[in-house]
Amino acid sequence: MFAAVVNVLASSSKASGQGIDSAEENVTDTNNLAKAKEAVDGIIDVIDSLSELVISRKRPDAKPTVISQGPFQIALQRQSCRDTGPQIVRPTGQSDTWFRIPGFSTLFGHSCGQSISIENYETSLNPYFYANNSDKIKSPVASLKFRSDSGPVEVNDLQVPIDVMMPQKPGTVVVQTERGETTPTGQDVMSVHNFTITEGASSVHVTVTPDVEGIPLRLFLGINSAPSRQER
Numbered sequence: 001m002f003a004a005v006v007n008v009l010a011s012s013s014k015a016s017g018q019g020i021d022s023a024e025e026n027v028t029d030t031n032n033l034a035k036a037k038e039a040v041d042g043i044i045d046v047i048d049s050l051s052e053l054v055i056s057r058k059r060p061d062a063k064p065t066v067i068s069q070g071p072f073q074i075a076l077q078r079q080s081c082r083d084t085g086p087q088i089v090r091p092t093g094q095s096d097t098w099f100r101i102p103g104f105s106t107l108f109g110h111s112c113g114q115s116i117s118i119e120n121y122e123t124s125l126n127p128y129f130y131a132n133n134s135d136k137i138k139s140p141v142a143s144l145k146f147r148s149d150s151g152p153v154e155v156n157d158l159q160v161p162i163d164v165m166m167p168q169k170p171g172t173v174v175v176q177t178e179r180g181e182t183t184p185t186g187q188d189v190m191s192v193h194n195f196t197i198t199e200g201a202s203s204v205h206v207t208v209t210p211d212v213e214g215i216p217l218r219l220f221l222g223i224n225s226a227p228s229r230q231e232r
Helices: 002-016 020-026 030-055 104-111
Strands: 065-069 072-080 087-089 098-101 115-123 141-148 163-165
Touching (some): 030 115
Antiparallel strands (some): 065 072, 098 163
């Protein structure tokens, strides 16, 4: 059944790869757009129903059930509410897409009950071909859902955020390499490098690779100003 769902998602993703002009030729009016969205919503509902069926048969704290069907991976598990601390949730051990979630007591409070089911899937397919900006999707599509015995559990007003890591598709990330020099501790000298972001909602990932292992390094970052040792 999952194979059939993935095949439909693959068809949607192929349509999204046609480009805006050709997509508009195939989906030309509001009625067709609404039908396309309805079809995708139906696919997601099927995924949720199949996931719920699998999870209903799982014991709390058993190993996740992982289903991999081509470009679609999903992990299904049930965890006890008691003493479940912060963790990283990902569809497979090899996945670069993951969610870092706080403990269940922080996430759900007293509404946790006995156990919580976790549905986490990732796909490189783009099912949102009906959207005018579907070509803007530069990363895998991922989902994280929680369920109790009574149904879906909402997560609101978090005091501790849920961190999400999603790698962008090849070619969409600009990699800039610079060679720097360090100075001994105590000298008021810094090697400064500048990075300019031209697109909104973007991020900068900095990796420092020392030439000699075992030597501690300090990295200071500044936004719209020079970095300072006093402000970290």
